[in-house]
Amino acid sequence: MASVAPTVEFDLDQISLRELNQFLHHDLGSGDHVEITHPNGRHSIAVGIDADVDVQIRGHAGYYVAAMNKRAHVTVHGNVGWGVAENIMSGVVRVKGNASASAASSGRGGLVIIEGDAASRCGISMKGCDIVVGGNVGHVSGFMGQLGRLVVCGDAGAGLGDSLYEAVIYVRGQIASLGADAREEPLSKSDISALVELLDQAGFAHEPSEFKRIASSRTLYHWNAAHLGSYG
Amino acid sequence: MCGIVGLLVKRAELRVRLGEWATPMFVCMADRGLDSGGMAVFGSAQAGTRRMSLFVGDRQYDWQRFLESFRRAFSTDSAEILGVENHGILITSVAPPRVKTWLAEFDSALLVLSVGRSMDIFKDQGTAREISRRYRFAELTGTHCVGHTRMATESAVTPAHSHPFTAGEDFCLVHNGSLSNPYMLCRMLEKQGVHFDTDNDTEAACRFIEWRLREGDSLNLAIERAFEELDGFYTLLMATTDAMTLVRDAFACKPAVVAETDDYVAVSSEFRSMAHLPGVAEAKIFEPQPETIYSWRV
Numbered sequence: 001m002a003s004v005a006p007t008v009e010f011d012l013d014q015i016s017l018r019e020l021n022q023f024l025h026h027d028l029g030s031g032d033h034v035e036i037t038h039p040n041g042r043h044s045i046a047v048g049i050d051a052d053v054d055v056q057i058r059g060h061a062g063y064y065v066a067a068m069n070k071r072a073h074v075t076v077h078g079n080v081g082w083g084v085a086e087n088i089m090s091g092v093v094r095v096k097g098n099a100s101a102s103a104a105s106s107g108r109g110g111l112v113i114i115e116g117d118a119a120s121r122c123g124i125s126m127k128g129c130d131i132v133v134g135g136n137v138g139h140v141s142g143f144m145g146q147l148g149r150l151v152v153c154g155d156a157g158a159g160l161g162d163s164l165y166e167a168v169i170y171v172r173g174q175i176a177s178l179g180a181d182a183r184e185e186p187l188s189k190s191d192i193s194a195l196v197e198l199l200d201q202a203g204f205a206h207e208p209s210e211f212k213r214i215a216s217s218r219t220l221y222h223w224n225a226a227h228l229g230s231y232g
Numbered sequence: 233m234c235g236i237v238g239l240l241v242k243r244a245e246l247r248v249r250l251g252e253w254a255t256p257m258f259v260c261m262a263d264r265g266l267d268s269g270g271m272a273v274f275g276s277a278q279a280g281t282r283r284m285s286l287f288v289g290d291r292q293y294d295w296q297r298f299l300e301s302f303r304r305a306f307s308t309d310s311a312e313i314l315g316v317e318n319h320g321i322l323i324t325s326v327a328p329p330r331v332k333t334w335l336a337e338f339d340s341a342l343l344v345l346s347v348g349r350s351m352d353i354f355k356d357q358g359t360a361r362e363i364s365r366r367y368r369f370a371e372l373t374g375t376h377c378v379g380h381t382r383m384a385t386e387s388a389v390t391p392a393h394s395h396p397f398t399a400g401e402d403f404c405l406v407h408n409g410s411l412s413n414p415y416m417l418c419r420m421l422e423k424q425g426v427h428f429d430t431d432n433d434t435e436a437a438c439r440f441i442e443w444r445l446r447e448g449d450s451l452n453l454a455i456e457r458a459f460e461e462l463d464g465f466y467t468l469l470m471a472t473t474d475a476m477t478l479v480r481d482a483f484a485c486k487p488a489v490v491a492e493t494d495d496y497v498a499v500s501s502e503f504r505s506m507a508h509l510p511g512v513a514e515a516k517i518f519e520p521q522p523e524t525i526y527s528w529r530v
Contacts, residue, residue: 040504041507042504060507060517062502062504079517081502082487098518098519101487119484120483120484138521139483139522
């Protein structure tokens with residue numbers, strides 16, 4: 001593959017996933033724009049990129065698409081399987097459709113936008129990334145979130161924010177139930193600013209004051225068996 | 233890990249393509265399970281007869297000799313056998329209990345995989361590619377089918393431990409996941425007179441639901457009871473003569489994705505196994521919610 005052309009096209013029905021990912025890891029030229037066609041739900045597409053590159057995936061992707069992403073902007077024009085942008089470090093991953101379980105799990109930085117719904121465990125163990133979901137999230141989303149912001153424009157499933165550390169969750173719709181140690185808190189000015197910034201980046205025109213703030217009540221930081229009955 | 237697939241063809245004129253569409257789904261999901269594979273397929277019932285799917289270890293089994301012996305034993309000319317290597321489908325009007333008694337005496341190596349009026353089951357150890365080639369899955373026709381690729385995490389790897397499991401007639405079930413209380417279910421069911429063929433956890437779930445059906449529950453009620461009784465992780469795909477039914481456990485721990493068009497409903501562990509289906513780009517695609525019953529009628 002030529003590495004100097006501004007637009008490089010990969011048809012995954014014609015070349016192997018390994019060739020694609022090796023190109024993305026080793027052969028990118030500056031300013032490259034990469035188009036990927038016929039993803040057909042394959043796993044591990046465009047994982048581990050560490051470059052300022054724009055990647056467009058035209059169709060549905062499988063598990064771990066754009067996992068471990070650094071700096072790159074990856075857009076999936078379809079749905080994605082489990083673990084999209086897992087462990088994202090920086091950059092932007094946008095999903096135009098729905099995401100399966102564990103979207104942006106363990107993400108340390110960057111922004112993940114799911115325009116549709118995200119399934120269960122969205123943002124599980126997030127460690128500093130931002131996530132904006134245009135639709136709903138499934139159960140136990142934000143579980144053990146340590147740092148970062150999860151914005152849900154729709155509804156949240158059961159057990160939201162269970163065992164939260166310092167990640168903050170904003171929900172515009174209904175919350176089926178909060179998880180252990182998660183609580184609703186009043187929106188501050190800095191929350192409004194954060195929501196304005198994140199909704200603007202994601203391209204969603206919602207009123208920030210419509211969101212609820214969910215954060216840790218910090219009673220599980222020092223877990224005590226004698227207080228078992230008071231948790232959750 | 234295991235893979236599950238299912239396909240229900242809505243339009244009668246497309247039912248000749250059931251196997252052609254379902255086989256690549258089955259073969260693709262071998263990535264999730266290489267130990268064993270199997271498929272149950274439903275077609276139209278023939279009045280007054282039952283179909284018995286038979287398995288034997290010998291790949292050169294003499295099914296013609298089997299048929300001649302069967303016809304002699306029951307003084308009948310009407311029985312038929314559809315034999316391919318180590319698998320045969322016996323079509324007969326003789327009552328199943330009489331056939332089973334005769335089979336045990338005739339050749340104890342024969343295993344009855346299923347009994348029904350509209351269902352055939354194929355399963356064996358080996359890869360999905362080899363199993364689908366041997367039993368010509370691509371040529372299968374019918375209303376719907378469910379398949380499974382197994383990576384065993386409990387109980388032995390044998391043809392009998394492979395999926396689909398069946399109990400009673402025209403009911404089958406495939407499972408991705410693992411149950412933690414199968415022996416408790418077995419003990420409870422054995423007291424109700426239910427007989428088990430294996431120590432597989434999925435067989436416990438299959439026989440529990442079929443037992444509830446025999447007790448008069450609707451399939452939905454039987455599944456509601458299963459939600460209360462089954463402890464563990466499961467995506468279960470079930471089929472009866474007139475429906476295909478899908479459920480996931482309370483944590484939706486194991487994957488499932490559904491693609492529906494005007495022509496078909498496809499279910500799989502992973503979307504990539506459905507990417508070849510015609511019109512899938514425009515299909516309604518969704519993941520089933522936990523503890524929610526999804527059922528599609530033929």
